[in-house]
Amino acid sequence: MSIIRNVAAIAKGMSITLGEAFQPTQVENYPDGKGPMRGAQFEQRFRGKHQLQRDENGLEKCVACFLCAAACPSNCIYIEAADNTSETRISSADRYAKTYNIDYNRCIFCGYCVEACPTDAITHGHGFELASLNATTMVMRKEDLLVPVSTGLPGSAKEELEVLA
Template identity: 45%
Template structure:
């Protein structure tokens, strides 16, 4: 091949793409669904009776490599109870200007209070609006549930909450204990 044709042969892919139909997405009008495991906006979850799962331990803030999470814990009192534990997250902030969406905060949470939703529209024209406070991060209350602060379900313990034995109407329904299958070995003493 002559030397003067070498630059033209390098543009073969470019010229080939010029004559193919373009693929255009109409994003704001037509939103495509995200993948099921997509990491989007964070959410602070609640127990079925409305109490918050966050216990203010600050492990998510320690695990964040971008220093995007700020948590300030406070003690629950008998008059004001926001979570079933001794403490709750009084202040909870996530700075989405810093968040890299890695999910390490989710893995660090001992109560599964923090999860990530599929919501990916986090752009804004004001930097202050990208620092999400607790009121924007909390999951909505189920219908007919009293917002915290309120007492734990009657006759319940923290363990009932962490096992998922509390219903939305504030009753304790113990989970069935697993049975040993036939032919399975018994655990050693």
């Protein structure tokens, strides 16, 4: 009796497989779509490449508190802090992140760094093409993660950021 049941289960599985084999293929329009995402559709909760945000004046939000690095279970965030001076203001606080690196060889995209940040300086973006054959290119530096300065900044903030660049 058990042999008949096993043969019936195999026959049912094979019939499903053969039925699906002759159906037309359904694929996403990823590589050929329009726009910067080329057809890819993202959910609200998608966790892509990290972004370091700026405030409304164009200054960096990161105050080098190291909470994101402490919350990271894979230890992939490296930060070096430096003090702001009266001549050069990088962030609105007393300190800023002189070096901010994320090693995507180790990152598991858990989102703990985003949750731990008190100033909402680090967020997940929608960058998803991160694959590389060279492991050294998987370490993203602060310059790679910073959101570009928006064109709607006040004049003094724009000039200040141009001096720093």
